[in-house]
């Protein structure tokens with residue numbers, strides 16, 4: 001898999017004191033892996049993502065699917081980069097992880113309870129969607 005870290009636009013955000021004056025700056029990125037906003041120090045360059053530091057109340061992406069990502073390179077938002085292409089490049093390995101996880105979840109013996117059967121059917125449906133995306137992108141056959 002592509003382990004070349006993707007570039008992300010890193011918005012420079014002022015941290016204000018009680019009088020409303022900036023006393024520090026951070027960089028905020030919308031993480032292309034977990035889709036949450038992460039904050040970093042005010043320095044551009046390669047970073048490890050903080051996907052697991054977020055309160056896991058309602059993650060947008062299953063935390064298991066963003067493990068072992070290649071991190072990202074913080075860039076000025078004004079840099080000449082195809083941000084959408086970079087974002088998609090980060091989404092593919094996450095979707096591939098989702099695909100593998102869902103496939104193993106539906107691989108076991110068929111459950112017996114009605115509730116577990118419902119969950120299994122929903123997982124199969126999700127698997128078909130992810131499979132469709134990856135197939136269309138030429139990532140899987």
Ligand SMILES: [Zn+2]
Pocket residue numbers: 031032033034035036038049050051052066
């Ligand atoms: Zn993240």
